[in-house]
Amino acid sequence: MEAKEYKTIKTEIRLPYELAYGATWTRFFEGLKNKTIFGTKCTKCGRILVPARSFCPRCFVDTDEWVEVSQVGTLIAWCYTNYKYFGMPTEPPFIGSLIRLNGTDVNFLHLMGGFDLNNFDEVKKIIKSGMKVEAVWSDDRKGHIMDIKYFRPL
Amino acid sequence: MGRPVAIIGVGQTKHGRRMDVSYPDLVREAVVAVFNETGLTPNDIDGVVSGTMPSMMEGIALTHFYFADAMQAAGKPIMKTETCGSTGVSIAHTAYYWVASGMADLVLAVGHEKMNEGNSQATMTTVAEPFYQRYFISGAPGVFSMQSQMWMDRYNIPEEKIRDAAAFISVTHHDDAFDNPYAHIKMKVTMDEVKNARIITYPVRLLDVCPNSDGACAVIFASKDMVKKLGRKPAWVKGVGYRGEEYFFGDSDKVVWESAIQAAKQAYDQAGIKDPRKELDVAEVYNPFTFQEMLFYECFGFCEPGESPDMVLKGTFTRKGELPCDPSGGTLCTNPIGATGLIRVAEAALQVMGKAGDHQVPKAKLALSHAMGGVDQFNGIMILGSKL
Numbered sequence: 001m002e003a004k005e006y007k008t009i010k011t012e013i014r015l016p017y018e019l020a021y022g023a024t025w026t027r028f029f030e031g032l033k034n035k036t037i038f039g040t041k042c043t044k045c046g047r048i049l050v051p052a053r054s055f056c057p058r059c060f061v062d063t064d065e066w067v068e069v070s071q072v073g074t075l076i077a078w079c080y081t082n083y084k085y086f087g088m089p090t091e092p093p094f095i096g097s098l099i100r101l102n103g104t105d106v107n108f109l110h111l112m113g114g115f116d117l118n119n120f121d122e123v124k125k126i127i128k129s130g131m132k133v134e135a136v137w138s139d140d141r142k143g144h145i146m147d148i149k150y151f152r153p154l
Numbered sequence: 155m156g157r158p159v160a161i162i163g164v165g166q167t168k169h170g171r172r173m174d175v176s177y178p179d180l181v182r183e184a185v186v187a188v189f190n191e192t193g194l195t196p197n198d199i200d201g202v203v204s205g206t207m208p209s210m211m212e213g214i215a216l217t218h219f220y221f222a223d224a225m226q227a228a229g230k231p232i233m234k235t236e237t238c239g240s241t242g243v244s245i246a247h248t249a250y251y252w253v254a255s256g257m258a259d260l261v262l263a264v265g266h267e268k269m270n271e272g273n274s275q276a277t278m279t280t281v282a283e284p285f286y287q288r289y290f291i292s293g294a295p296g297v298f299s300m301q302s303q304m305w306m307d308r309y310n311i312p313e314e315k316i317r318d319a320a321a322f323i324s325v326t327h328h329d330d331a332f333d334n335p336y337a338h339i340k341m342k343v344t345m346d347e348v349k350n351a352r353i354i355t356y357p358v359r360l361l362d363v364c365p366n367s368d369g370a371c372a373v374i375f376a377s378k379d380m381v382k383k384l385g386r387k388p389a390w391v392k393g394v395g396y397r398g399e400e401y402f403f404g405d406s407d408k409v410v411w412e413s414a415i416q417a418a419k420q421a422y423d424q425a426g427i428k429d430p431r432k433e434l435d436v437a438e439v440y441n442p443f444t445f446q447e448m449l450f451y452e453c454f455g456f457c458e459p460g461e462s463p464d465m466v467l468k469g470t471f472t473r474k475g476e477l478p479c480d481p482s483g484g485t486l487c488t489n490p491i492g493a494t495g496l497i498r499v500a501e502a503a504l505q506v507m508g509k510a511g512d513h514q515v516p517k518a519k520l521a522l523s524h525a526m527g528g529v530d531q532f533n534g535i536m537i538l539g540s541k542l
Contacts, residue, residue, distance in 0.1 A: 006173065006174055008173065011213060012213075013210075013213050019283075019284070019285070021285070025285070029285075049405075051286060057400045057401070057402075057405060058400070076304065077300035077301070077303045077304045077307075078300065078303065079292065079295075079296045079297075079299040079300045079303075079355045079356065080299075080353070080355065080356040081292040081295075081296055081355050082352075082353050082354065082355065082356075083292075083293075083295075083354050083355070085273055085274075085275035085276045085279070085293060086273045086276040087273075087276045087279065088275075088276070088279070088292070089284075089288055089289050090289050090290070090292075092292075094292070096290040096291065096292050096296050096300065097290070097300075098300055098304075098403070098404050106402070106404050106405045107403075107404030107405075108404055109286070109287055109290045109291075109402075109403055109404050110290060111289075111290060120353060120356065124356075129303060129304075129307050130307070144285075145285060145286050145289055146289065
C-alpha cells in the first residue's frame with residue numbers, strides 16, 4: 001500500500017489561545033492554590049459536584065452553594081499509561097485515576113503517585129481499586145489543576 | 155419514524171496506510187465505488203452529508219468544503235456532521251432524517267479519515283479541555299482502560315477471565331479480517347501473543363487496540379419511491395437511536411452506561427426488537443478496544459451484565475455463534491475514525507442485502523450497527539433489515 005515514490009509535504013499549525021475560566025473555575029483554582037478543594041452543591045438534586053460547577057449538568061440550575069470537600073477519598077479506577085504522543089501534557093509513565101472524594105457525588109479525575117512508577121509489576125502490587133487515597137500538594141502552587149501533585153495511597 | 159428509508163448501495167476504499175493518495179482522492183475512491191455499485195450518477199443525488207473526527211486530525215478545517223469536488227457536492231445542499239468516534243453513525247442518521255423527512259429522495263453520505271497524516275492521540279486529546287481533564291485522559295486507551303476496570307470491579311469478574319475473553323476477541327476478529335477485502339490489519343495472532351503484548355494502558359495491550367487507518371466510506375440512502383423505481387434490493391432502516399451524557403468523565407456511570415443502553419433501546423423500540431440476541435442475525439459493534447466490545451454486548455442486551463466474558467469464551471459472538479459480532483473484523487482491524495461508524499452501517503447493510511462476500515453471515519435479515527464517540531460520552535445505533 002505504501003508508495004514511496006509519491007511525495008508528501010510536512011506542515012504544522014500553531015495557534016495561540018487565551019481561554020476564559022469565568023468566576024467558578026477561577027474560584028476553584030484559587031482554592032487549589034490555598035490547598036483546598038472546592039465543590040458546589042446542587043440545591044435541586046442535592047449532589048455535591050467536584051470540581052465546582054456554575055450549574056448542575058442534570059438539573060440545569062445555578063449551583064452557587066460552595067462546599068470545601070474532603071482531600072481523602074476512594075480510588076474508583078486507574079490507568080497506568082505507558083505511551084506518549086505529541087502534546088501530551090503529563091510525562092509518562094503516569095496513572096490517570098478516578099477518585100470519589102469523601103462526601104461528594106461524582107468522580108474526580110487526577111493522578112495516583114508517591115511511589116516508583118517505572119516498574120509496572122511493582123505498581124500493580126501497590127495500587128488497588130477501592131483503596132483510600134489522599135491529596136498531596138505541590139510546594140509551587142499556581143492556581144492550576146496540577147497544584148495537587150497526585151493522590152497517594154493511605 | 156417519518157417516511158421509510160433504505161440504503162441502496164455502499165462503497166469503501168481499501169483501508170490502511172494510504173500515503174499513495176491525497177485525501178480528496180481517497181474520498182473520491184469511495185464515492186466512485188458507490189456510484190459504480192448503484193449505477194447512479196452525481197446528478198441523481200439531492201444532497202450530501204459528510205464528516206470526520208476533529209479536523210485537526212489532518213490539519214485542514216471544514217473538510218466538507220475541501221471534498222466538495224470529490225463528493226460531487228457543487229450545486230447541492232451539503233451538511234457536515236461531527237460527533238467524534240460516532241461521526242459515521244451520525245452521518246448515517248443525518249442522511250436518514252433527511253430522506254425520512256420527505257425533503258430528499260437520494261442522499262449521499264460520506265465518512266472519511268486519514269489518520270496516518272497526523273497524530274491521532276494528540277488530536278483526540280484536544281477533545282478534553284486543557285485545564286482539567288486533558289492532563290489525565292491519556293488519549294482514547296486511557297479512558298477505556300478505566301472503564302474496563304470499573305466494569306470488572308462492579309461484577310467481580312476475575313481478571314484472568316476478562317483477559318482471556320479479550321484475547322479471544324482479538325484472535326477471532328483478526329482472523330475475520332482476512333475475509334474482508336477492505337480491512338486494514340490482516341495478521342494472524344494467538345491468545346498468548348495478545349496476552350503478552352506490550353502494555354499500552356493497563357489492562358489494554360497492543361493487540362487489544364485498533365490501528366490508525368486511512369479510509370473512506372460512501373453510502374446512498376433512498377426513499378421508498380426511489381427504491382421501487384431503481385428496482386434494487388435494499389437494506390431498510392428499521393430503527394435509529396442516539397444518546398449523549400454529561401461532559402465530564404467522572405459525572406456518569408460508565409458501567410451501567412446509559413448512553414449505550416438508551417441508544418439501543420430507542421432503536422429496538424422502533425424496530426420492534428424485544429430479544430436482541432435471538433432476533434438480530436449479526437451486529438457490527440464499534441470495537442476499537444477488545445474489553446469495551448464486551449461491555450457493549452451487555453449494554454445492548456446481547457447478554458446479562460457481567461456475563462459477556464463467559465459468553466465470548468463460549469463462542470456466542472463468533473461468526474458461527476448465536477449472534478455473530480463484527481464478522482468484518484470490526485474497528486479492531488480497521489479504524490479510519492470519521493469513516494468507521496459509517497463502515498459499521500455499510501457492513502450491516504451488506505449483510506442484510508446478502509452482499510458481504512466471504513464474511514457473509516448466512517441468511518442475515520436483521521443487523522445492528524453502532525458507534526461511540528467522545529470521552530465515553532455518545533453512542534449511536536442504526537438497525538437495518540432486509541424487509542420493510
